[in-house]
Amino acid sequence: MSKPVVAIVGRPNVGKSTLFNALAGDNISIVKDTPGVTRDRIYADVTWLDRTFTLIDTGGIEPDSSDIILSRMREQAQIAIDTADVIIFITDVRQGLVDSDAKVADMLRRSGKPVRLVVNKVDSHQKYMMDVYEFYNLGIGEPIPVSAANRQGLGDMLDEVIREFPDKSEEEDQDDIPKIAIVGKPNVGKSSLINKLLGEERVIVSNIAGTHVMPLIPRLHGTIRIMYLSIQQDFAVKAK
Numbered sequence: 001m002s003k004p005v006v007a008i009v010g011r012p013n014v015g016k017s018t019l020f021n022a023l024a025g026d027n028i029s030i031v032k033d034t035p036g037v038t039r040d041r042i043y044a045d046v047t048w049l050d051r052t053f054t055l056i057d058t059g060g061i062e063p064d065s066s067d068i069i070l071s072r073m074r075e076q077a078q079i080a081i082d083t084a085d086v087i088i089f090i091t092d093v094r095q096g097l098v099d100s101d102a103k104v105a106d107m108l109r110r111s112g113k114p115v116r117l118v119v120n121k122v123d124s125h126q127k128y129m130m131d132v133y134e135f136y137n138l139g140i141g142e143p144i145p146v147s148a149a150n151r152q153g154l155g156d157m158l159d160e161v162i163r164e165f166p167d168k169s170e171e172e173d174q175d176d177i178p179k180i181a182i183v184g185k186p187n188v189g190k191s192s193l194i195n196k197l198l199g200e201e202r203v204i205v206s207n208i209a210g211t212h213v214m215p216l217i218p219r220l221h222g223t224i225r226i227m228y229l230s231i232q233q234d235f236a237v238k239a240k
Helices: 016-024 068-083 099-111 125-138 154-162 190-198
Strands: 005-009 042-048 051-057 086-092 115-120 179-182 224-228
Touching (some): 005 068, 016 042, 016 051, 016 115, 016 154, 042 154, 068 099, 086 099, 086 154, 099 125, 115 154, 179 190
Parallel strands (some): 005 051, 005 086, 086 115
Antiparallel strands (some): 042 051
């Protein structure tokens, strides 16, 4: 059986990539204050206690945007939701509860998947806990206060996440899966090639150069992994 899948979702700039990097133990996703930096689904394997699972970082969900890139990001997030066994719905205590949070919560309710509501940037319980209680209004469960940047509260959050996993069973060995790198200058069809191989819209395809800003490591039919890089100058690359 494959490992459980956990997706991190939420509106832009609430700390999804910071949480993803904290749990993955590496700076895999680019973290920046500019909305829309994470656009495709980013994967990492995470172990907590005796459970190993696949974690997915997603782009920020803008429920009502008609912008082509933001719409594609929303589609990518929906695929992650459909794939996940458990969803981490992350919000921002400093920005407070906003209309977009409620719309994302409605989207998650319709999925029928287990959801763990996480309120990020709570680096002081004394200062922010009263604000955390506001998120009960989403009607999607008890809010779990964390500070992804300071690694606070992550253990309690992960305890709640793995509680939703199916009974532990044999996990497939992935050590021998081949790894392939797809590289090239912008707009030569790298994304289209990956989507064709995977048989799904795994990567956003756009004529806008620089649509992809970080490596992607999707999984292909359980037999191969592809690393995708966009380059604008000559350099040596080795698949890892």
